[in-house]
Amino acid sequence: MQNDLSKLPQIQALLEQPHIAEVVQRYSHSEATTALRQIIAALRAALLAGQSARFPDFTSVEFAATLSAQIDATRAPVFQPVINATGILIHTNLGRARMASQAISAMQGIGSAPSNLELDLATGKRGSRHSHVETLICALTGAEAAVVVNNCAAAVLLSLMATAGGRNVVASRGELIEIGGSFRLPDVIAQSGATLREVGTTNKTRVEDYASAIDADTAVLLKSHTSNFRIVGFTASPDRRDLAKLAAEHDVILMEDLGSGVLIDLAPYGLPDEPVVADILKAGVDLVTFSGDKLLGGPQAGIIAGRADIVAQLKAHPLMRALRVDKLSLAALEATLRLYRPPFDPVKTVPVLQMLAAPLAQVETRARSLAGSLAAFDGVQVAVHESAAYVGGGSLPEQALPSFAVSLRLPALSANDLATALRRYQTPIIVRIERDHVMLDMRTVWDGELPALTAAIEQISTG
Structure with a gap:
């Protein structure tokens, strides 16, 4: 084995071989050196493991071609369509929702040229990136105002930080969900600086449970749509309208996180349990958070819609800059939202639908x-x-x-x-x-x- 190890060539000697020198010129010295080291290391490992290693002809065109193929493999995109x-x-592992061709075209247009991301074309002064989709979201949901951040978890975090930091958030034990990647709603509430007050039981929570937990430090009543699990049997949960009335009586905010979120009724297509954002706001919920890249069918985004005074707080919060959505996602989201308005039919134009x-x-x-x-x-x-x-x-x-x-x-x-x-x-x-x-x-x-x-x-x- 020792004799075989001594036959392994030096990297510098290989780099001086004519065919390998051509590879260096075609790619780069560092790429060729790295690939050669990997090949030699594999041969050395095989010999040390007692395996018989077949040495290639390091001076041949065939070996140079093998070296080129190895470099090409490292240059191939890792992130690719499937x-x-x-x-x-x-x-989730495959990128969630496919986007419509209109959204792809919008991203290409905005990405390939300067844009009015934060420029008011009417006045020539600095504008707001939030304005590009806010009007559309309000028209589709009936919200007074809206803002978009980079995902739904960010939407929940920002909403709680801006409205309940240092105060109490009341939530049902049956709705303290865990989302993908082991992120848990109680942890998000804790990170916001709010204190969680759990009410009810795993299977039953009533309006009275929320009412008994409200005190002078209460800022938010939080509902979460349990879209990723189901409790059946002996269950109960309060109607949103009753919670909205309770929140109004005590001057606290009723907030609901949908996780997914839809803009049209999906019951005709076999999904009767997915609430429509407009219906939730109409029931009196003050603030709703939902995703852009799930059943809505757009890019990754966290959409916050609801009362104008609360949304104004969110826009002014220091965390907004860290969570703000980028120009490509905004372009794709605007194009996707437009597919929900005439003359388009989202069921015929949004791929997930x-x-x-x-x-x-x-x-x-x-x-x-x-x-x-x-x-x-x-x-x-x-x-x-x-x-x-x-x-x-x-x-x-x-x-x-x-x-x-x-x-x-x-x-x-x-x-x-x-x-x-x-x-x-x-x-x-x-x-x-x-x-x-x-x-x-x-x-x-x-x-x-x-x-x-x-x-x-x-x-x-x-x-």
């Missing part, structure tokens, strides 16, 4: 089209099955949406190996596994993505 065949419409509202027959047709293409490949076992898709993104985890999926098996690969191969394809394909079959759910796949799916499975099955 095909979502999981059946989860708003997949398109997937949600797609007729089951359309999903089945897509599944049978893909299955028909795949059946032509030798060794591919394919079938179409009824399936269940889900909204995802922390929204309605138990609310299944009828769907169709294509199941796949390859004799030479386990389901896990096939899923891995699809995930490592040039356009990664993300699937789910059921009963040792790879499942491609067609509710989250576009027609335009079928050729890429077909090409990937053909290459894997013949490779």
Whole structure:
């Protein structure tokens, strides 16, 4: 082994080889050096582990090509588009909601040129970035005023810091939720500088529980929409209108965090439990926080809508600058919000709503089209099955949406190996596994993505 280790070439000597010198000129000295060190380190590790290592011809064109390929791999984008065949419409790990083409175009336009981000074109003086979407949000929700920050957790944090810092926040024990990434609502309340007063029990909270907790230090009654879990059976929670009346009587703020948040009624599409922002404000809630990148179908953003005097406090708070939304997100959000107004129909133009509202027959047709293409490949076992898709993104985890999926098996690969191969394809394909079959759910796949799916499975099955 010691003799073999002595055969490992010096990096500097390799860099002086003619074919490798060409690689250095084509890329850079540092990239070539790093790649060579990695190759030599792998050979050394194999020898030290007692394995037989096959030395390449370091002077050959073939080795230079291998070196180039290794450098190209490091230059390839890490952040890239994937095909979502999981059946989860708003997949947090896959970037949540797809955005509409109008939102993408708006981002491109604003990103490729100077813009009036903080310039009032009418007066020529400094303007506010909040003004670009505030009017739209108010028109769609009935709010007096609105402001946007970079995500919904930020919206809750800012709202509590500005209204309840150093005072009490009253919340039901049954609504003290934990959101993605182990972030818990009580922790957010604590970070805001407010003190949490828990009321009621896990399964039952009444208006009287809130009323008994209100004192001179109370600033906010906080409701949270439990979109990511459900308590069934012996349960009770107060009506928003009763809480709004209680808050008004005691001159405290009623705030509600929706987590997701929708602007239209989704009951016709199988989601009857997702409250509409306008209805919540109409019920008397003073401030509502919701997300831009979930069921609304836009970019990541935290939207705050409600009373003008409270929103003015938020805009003036020092934390606002740290949480403010960027120009690309604003452009995408404005374009998305416009799709909720005539002449547009959001169910036909906002991708997440398109997937949600797609007729089951359309999903089945897509599944049978893909299955028909795949059946032509030798060794591919394919079938179409009824399936269940889900909204995802922390929204309605138990609310299944009828769907169709294509199941796949390859004799030479386990389901896990096939899923891995699809995930490592040039356009990664993300699937789910059921009963040792790879499942491609067609509710989250576009027609335009079928050729890429077909090409990937053909290459894997013949490779």
